[in-house]
Amino acid sequence: MRAYELLEGEKPVKREVNPFQSEKRLEQLLYRIPSLLLDEQVLIIGRQIGVETGTLDLLGIDKYGNVVVFELKKGDSGSGSASEGSILSQPQQYAQALQWFTYDDLNDVYKEYQTECDTANWPDAPTPTDETLLDAFSTHFGTTLEPESFNHHQRMVIVAEQITDRTAANARYLRDEGLHLQCVEVQRFQLAEGEKPSPTVVASTVVDYDDKRVQPREEDVITYPEINEAIVSRAYPAFAEVTHASAPDELFPGGFDHREPRMRSLHPDHPDAVRYGLRVKPLEKGHVRLAIDVTSRGLEIDKVDKESLAGQLRSATNRFERAGFEVDQDRNTFRIVTAHWDVDSVTDVRDNAFLDELADRYAELVSIGHEIMLNAE
Structure with missing residues (x-):
C-alpha cells in the first residue's frame, strides 16, 4: 500500500508507514473503529475470547447473524509469532470451535463482553447498553433476527499491516475451497501537516468474496x-x-x-x-x-x-x-x-x-x- 500527500503548490510527497507499536495498539484502534475491519457493518460482541482451540482477538456478528472471527497481526501477516501456516490455521481452529455455538452461547459471550467493558480491563471500550444480543443486533443493524438464524456460517478475517503474497495466495486457495476467508491490510501513515501531525489510517481488503455466499438462502x-x-x-x-x-x-x-x-x-x-x-x-x-x-x-x-x-x-x-x-x-x-x-x-x-x-x-x-x-x- 502506498500513500502520497498532496501539498498545495508542491509535488506529491510519498509518506512512509508508521507501524503500530504493538498488536494491542492495533487491536484498540480496530475495536474503536470497526469499519476498518471490513467494508460492511460488524457488531463486535467479544474481545480476547477463550475457546477450546485458543484465544481469538475479536469476535463479531455480521448483518446476517454469522460469526466473524478476526485474527490481528502487527507487521507482516507471516512474521513474528505467527508463521505463514499459523496465521491461517489459527482462525480456522477458532471458527471450528465456534461452529456449534448456539444463540444462547453467543449471548453469553456478549454478556461477558458487557461485563469486561464495564470494568477497568478495557478502558477504551464503550459499554454496550443493550441487555441481550438480540437487542444489540436490532440496535446496530436496524433489523431483527430469530435466535435460530445466528451462526449459520463462520467467517474468518486476517487483519495485518502487511498481507504477504504467500498469505494472500494461501488464503485465496482456502477461499476457493469453500472457507469464508478474507484478508485486510490496515496501515498507519504519518502526514506532514501541522506542528504535531495526526496519523492517517488506511484499510484495504486484499482477499475477498461475494457476500452472497454467506447470505441466508431462500426458504x-x-x-x-x-x-x-x-x-x-x-x-x-x-x-x-x-x-x-x-x-x-x-x-x-x-x-x-x-x-x-x-x-x-x-x-x-x-x-x-x-x-x-x-x-x-x-x-x-x-x-x-x-x-x-x-x-x-x-x-x-x-x-x-x-x-x-x-x-x-x-x-x-x-x-x-x-x-x-x-x-x-x-x-x-x-x-x-x-x-x-x-x-x-x-x-x-x-x-x-x-x-x-x-x-x-x-x-x-x-x-x-x-x-x-x-x-x-
Whole structure:
C-alpha cells in the first residue's frame, strides 16, 4: 500500500508507514473503529475470547447473524509469532470451535463482553447498553433476527499491516475451497501537516468474496451442510466396511450442501439407485427425517426397476419395523423406509446428544438396507 500527500503548490510527497507499536495498539484502534475491519457493518460482541482451540482477538456478528472471527497481526501477516501456516490455521481452529455455538452461547459471550467493558480491563471500550444480543443486533443493524438464524456460517478475517503474497495466495486457495476467508491490510501513515501531525489510517481488503455466499438462502433451498456432515461422520464407522468407503465424503460425491443429501453405497453388489437420505428441515418443515429412496437422479442409468427395488425393501418390513422404522407400502421412489423426528429449532438439532441419536439411527438404517439389498435373490 502506498500513500502520497498532496501539498498545495508542491509535488506529491510519498509518506512512509508508521507501524503500530504493538498488536494491542492495533487491536484498540480496530475495536474503536470497526469499519476498518471490513467494508460492511460488524457488531463486535467479544474481545480476547477463550475457546477450546485458543484465544481469538475479536469476535463479531455480521448483518446476517454469522460469526466473524478476526485474527490481528502487527507487521507482516507471516512474521513474528505467527508463521505463514499459523496465521491461517489459527482462525480456522477458532471458527471450528465456534461452529456449534448456539444463540444462547453467543449471548453469553456478549454478556461477558458487557461485563469486561464495564470494568477497568478495557478502558477504551464503550459499554454496550443493550441487555441481550438480540437487542444489540436490532440496535446496530436496524433489523431483527430469530435466535435460530445466528451462526449459520463462520467467517474468518486476517487483519495485518502487511498481507504477504504467500498469505494472500494461501488464503485465496482456502477461499476457493469453500472457507469464508478474507484478508485486510490496515496501515498507519504519518502526514506532514501541522506542528504535531495526526496519523492517517488506511484499510484495504486484499482477499475477498461475494457476500452472497454467506447470505441466508431462500426458504426452499436452506441447507445445513455442517449438521449433515456431523451426522454422517459420527455414523460412518458403523458402515464403513459394508459400504466399501475409505472416507465419508466418498459416499456423498455431491457433498453435504444440499436440501436432502443422499448416500450412494460403493459396494459393488448394492444397487446404485437405492440411496440413504438425510432431510434436516427444522425451520422450514419442523422435522428431521432419515429415509431410503429409490432414485436415478444423478446416475447414468437408462432405466431403473423402481417397483422391484422398492418391493425388496418392503419384503423386509418386519425387520425394519422391529428396528423402529416405518415402511410405506405404496411408494416406489422416495421415503420408502423412514424415521422421523419433530423438531423446529436449529439449536435442538445441534445438540450433541441428538446428533448422536441421529447418527446411530442413520447407521442402523444403512446397515439394514445393505443387509436386505445384498442378500436379495
